[in-house]
Amino acid sequence: MxxxxxxxxxxxxxxxxxxxxxxxxxxxxxxxxxxxxxxxxxxxxxxxxCMHMHRPLNCEQDAIFDETGLYLRCSMHGFIFDPKTGECQSPVCFGQRLxxxxxxxxxxxxxxxxxxxxxxx
Ligand code: FES
Incomplete structure (x- = not known):
């Protein structure tokens, strides 16, 4: 169906x-x-x-992870996010989620x- x-x-x-x-x-x-x-x-x-300034995470680089591969990273200002929950780990938007x-x-x-x-x- x-x-x-x-x-x-x-x-x-x-x-x-x-x-x-x-x-x-x-x-x-x-x-x-x-x-x-x-x-x-x-x-x-x-x-x-990204909830910070409303940009796609890959707006500045063709990447969505940080160099550790453990966090999503917005390429505009570098805010990082838990890949499993989308929760922002950076102070300005801490706790907000993708x-x-x-x-x-x-x-x-x-x-x-x-x-x-x-x-x-
Ligand atoms: S727009 Fe994403 S960190 Fe600033």
Whole structure:
């Protein structure tokens, strides 16, 4: 039975072969992008929008992790985030979270599982 909440992103293989993926999406009717990545063997996705000054995490560099690989890092001013929760670890925005996006994996394909999300080609 078709599930119109599911929007395909990539195969798990593509995810694990990439440092991260970016997909243009509409989320709650706003055009924006999403970052999708694997961390410690699990897939995560967030709206690509730093709460500090409203920039994509990869706005200045083609990277979303810091040099340790343990934290997401916004390339604009260097704020860092827990990859598992999206929680900001930097003082100015401490405790605020990136908007997490639900994912679902079916037969090796990863999908966004969000009702208010549409893919933009
Ligand atoms: S805009 Fe992300 S750290 Fe400033």
């Amino acid at each position: 078709a599930n119109d909440k599911l929007k395909p992103i990539c195969t798990l293989r593509e995810l694990h072969e990439s440092r991260f993926l970016v997909r243009r999406i509409s989320y709650k009717k706003q055009p924006i992008s999403a970052i999708i990545f694997a961390f410690e063997g699990n897939a995560y996705a967030y709206v690509n929008h 908007q997490a996006l639900r994912l679902e994996e079916i037969d090796g394909t990863l999908y966004f599982a969000e009702k208010h999300l549409a893919l933009i080609d």
